[in-house]
Amino acid sequence: xxxxxxxxxxxxxxxxxxxxxxxxxxxxxxxxxxxxxxxxxxxxxxxxxxxxxxxxxxxxxxxxxxxxxxxxxxxxxxxxxxxxxxxxxxxxxxxxxxxxxxxxxxxxxxxxxxxxxxxxxxxxxxxxxxxxxxxxxxxxxxxxxxxxxxxxxxxxxxxxxxxxxxxxxxxxxxxxxxxxxxxxxxxxxxxxxxxxxxxxxxxxxxxxxxxxxxxxxxxxxxxxxxxxxxxxxxxxxxxxxxxxxxxxxxxxxxxxxxxxxxxxxxxxxxxxxxxxxxx
Amino acid sequence: xxxxxxxxxxxxxxxxxxxxxxxxxxxxxxxxxxxxxxxxxxxxxxxxxxxxxxxxxxxxxxxxxxxxxxxxxxxxxxxxxxxxxxxxxxxxxxxxxxxxxxxxxxxxxxxxxxxxxxxxxxxxxxxxxxxxxxxxxxxxxxxxxxxxxxxxxxxxxxxxxxxxxxxxxxxxxxxxxxxxxxxxxxxxxxxxxxxxxxxxxxxxxxxxxxxxxxxxxxxxxxxxxxxxxxxxxxxxxxxxxxxxxxxxxxxxxxxxxxxxxxxxxxxxxxxxxxxxxxx
Numbered sequence: 387x388x389x390x391x392x393x394x395x396x397x398x399x400x401x402x403x404x405x406x407x408x409x410x411x412x413x414x415x416x417x418x419x420x421x422x423x424x425x426x427x428x429x430x431x432x433x434x435x436x437x438x439x440x441x442x443x444x445x446x447x448x449x450x451x452x453x454x455x456x457x458x459x460x461x462x463x464x465x466x467x468x469x470x471x472x473x474x475x476x477x478x479x480x481x482x483x484x485x486x487x488x489x490x491x492x493x494x495x496x497x498x499x500x501x502x503x504x505x506x507x508x509x510x511x512x513x514x515x516x517x518x519x520x521x522x523x524x525x526x527x528x529x530x531x532x533x534x535x536x537x538x539x540x541x542x543x544x545x546x547x548x549x550x551x552x553x554x555x556x557x558x559x560x561x562x563x564x565x566x567x568x569x570x571x572x573x574x575x576x577x578x579x580x581x582x583x584x585x586x587x588x589x590x591x592x593x594x595x596x597x598x599x600x601x602x603x604x605x606x607x608x609x610x611x612x613x614x615x616x617x618x619x620x621x622x623x624x625x626x627x628x629x630x631x632x633x634x635x636x637x638x639x640x641x642x643x644x645x646x647x648x649x650x651x652x653x654x655x656x657x658x659x660x661x662x663x664x665x
Numbered sequence: 666x667x668x669x670x671x672x673x674x675x676x677x678x679x680x681x682x683x684x685x686x687x688x689x690x691x692x693x694x695x696x697x698x699x700x701x702x703x704x705x706x707x708x709x710x711x712x713x714x715x716x717x718x719x720x721x722x723x724x725x726x727x728x729x730x731x732x733x734x735x736x737x738x739x740x741x742x743x744x745x746x747x748x749x750x751x752x753x754x755x756x757x758x759x760x761x762x763x764x765x766x767x768x769x770x771x772x773x774x775x776x777x778x779x780x781x782x783x784x785x786x787x788x789x790x791x792x793x794x795x796x797x798x799x800x801x802x803x804x805x806x807x808x809x810x811x812x813x814x815x816x817x818x819x820x821x822x823x824x825x826x827x828x829x830x831x832x833x834x835x836x837x838x839x840x841x842x843x844x845x846x847x848x849x850x851x852x853x854x855x856x857x858x859x860x861x862x863x864x865x866x867x868x869x870x871x872x873x874x875x876x877x878x879x880x881x882x883x884x885x886x887x888x889x890x891x892x893x894x895x896x897x898x899x900x901x902x903x904x905x906x907x908x909x910x911x912x913x914x915x916x917x918x919x920x921x922x923x924x925x926x927x928x929x930x931x932x933x934x935x936x937x938x939x940x941x942x943x944x
Contacts, residue, residue: 388667389698391917419668576943583905583940595929626861631929638670638926647917650873650910653943656935661861664854664932 391647395420398471399644400463402454402530403481405432407599408549408636410439412478415637416644417445424467426452427481446471454481454526457533464533473541476644477534479527479571480549484519484605487511488560498557499621505560507608516563523567524574531578535587544587547643548575550655552595552663561605568593572655579653588652590643595659596621597631627660670926674699677750678923679742681733681808682760684711686877687827687912691757693718694916695923700755701725703746707732725750733760733804734796736811743811752819755923756812758849759827762800763883764793765838776891777836778898786838786886794841801845802852809856809867817863823923826853828871830938842883846871850934857932866931868922873938874899875910905940 399416403409405427413423417440425436425447433449440447448470450463467474488495489511497503527548538544551568558565572591579589596618603614622628639658642648657663678695682688683704692702696719704715704726712728719726727749731738746753766789767774776782805826816822831839832846850869857867881892900907918937921927936942 388669388672389694389917389920390667392671393667415668579940579943580905584907586906626858627864627929627931628862629929635926635929638668639930641668642921642926647914647921650906650914650939651918651935651937652906652940654936656930657933658930660929661857661931664857
């Protein structure tokens with residue numbers, strides 16, 4: 387027997403970065419639970435694939451070709467959503483990327499996942515790289531909240547789910563920009579929760595632990611794909627549950643946070659990480 | 666459409682303190698989601714109403730009288746559960762007790778929310794201190810210790826501890842209860858790490874402000890009317906969402922934490938408090 391409060395029938399959800407990985411899984415699981423989806427990301431071909439899968443589940447899907455580092459594109463995404471669906475019930479701020487880099491290369495850097503492994507970084511973290519990562523994650527989340535907020539405030543209802551990371555809570559060596567962005571997203575979550583509580587808009591965060599997605603490879607241009615494979619395999623020893631997470635599990639938590647079941651929850655960051663952050 | 670992973674069909678859940686309030690809501694909501702229930706508390710008569718509501722959902726309910734401050738009674742509860750059901754899938758450590766008191770009464774204590782009310786506290790005795798620690802923290806320890814070996818052998822299990830927003834709030838007349846609840850947070854994380862290799866998930870729900878009997882019982886120095894006055898002030902003064910919670914929402918979060926949907930979550934303390942702890 388599955389309880390009705392976990393149902394998303396009739397809801398409209400925007401999911402940024404839903405072209406692949408965590409964003410795609412969340413979009414599809416929300417759709418399976420009944421929501422119509424607005425998929426937003428930079429790569430049209432990948433977006434079309436996600437849209438196809440959402441529609442295959444019997445839900446409507448609007449494609450919004452969006453770069454969250456550009457405010458006009460974010461505003462456009464919101465306008466298209468209102469034009470198509472008349473409302474926004476859920477916003478999942480998931481868009482993001484990463485490129486590991488120490489702030490200053492010392493030559494002594496080791497992998498956080500496999501401490502015996504020495505890392506050969508190409509160079510210092512440039513200001514450009516710093517800005518790029520902060521712009522996508524933290525400021526991207528700011529832009530989407532700013533564009534969607536007025537609609538949710540007017541509706542006197544809404545659910546915002548920010549995707550953080552265990553790296554926002556601990557470690558983060560050689561990943562300063564990403565770590566600080568995610569920590570920033572955690573605090574943004576709490577502050578917005580307080581600002582919008584009077585309007586019954588819930589703002590919460592999910593902190594994923596270790597999941598196998600493209601970003602795990604893309605963020606390590608200084609390693610080959612095989613080296614990353616080996617690193618991820620060896621890192622299992624650090625995870626209390628002894629396994630990587632399944633993307634669907636993130637989708638299910640997002641369903642809980644998007645559904646009426648969680649109406650009394652706001653300002654929370656929940657880690658889904660096999661116990662990593664508890665260490 | 667409600668997703669299958671949120672179902673508790675076939676599961677057996679022990680809920681302590683199931684005779685009323687939060688424990689009763691969790692027991693009945695889990696039953697609605699498909700679980701058979703072992704309802705445990707100190708008085709059988711009080712448990713009968715809970716049992717009736719569980720059985721209305723077509724689920725089995727084993728009623729067990731047990732004082733969780735006594736190890737043999739806790740072990741007896743576990744033995745009866747195994748004898749009846751052969752397994753334990755879920756343990757909800759909900760039993761609790763509070764009795765507000767300053768460490769040393771000065772005679773000048775007044776209500777924080779209603780300064781017009783003078784509070785006729787009695788000194789905190791060693792007995793009050795001990796009882797609050799034992800009934801909250803000690804009870805959680807004992808039940809985990811008795812249930813743990815079964816879950817370890819099964820290589821599966823879900824433990825849900827009930828904490829409180831009081832763990833993070835610092836106010837007068839609470840050296841004991843907040844301490845016990847904070848300690849439960851810590852116990853949650855440590856046990857999560859100890860039992861992760863056996864695929865046992867240990868998490869904690871921190872309720873915010875719900876109107877249950879404990880809000881009155883914990884204030885022997887106030888009349889019922891005075892407590893009502895305080896409870897009336899709390900939503901606007903303390904709770905961002907502006908209302909007390911409905912115990913059903915705690916039941917729904919417990920269902921998520923008891924279900925396969927949360928298999929990758931362990932060591933988490935989640936506050937369901939309308940934003941109180943986000944402040």
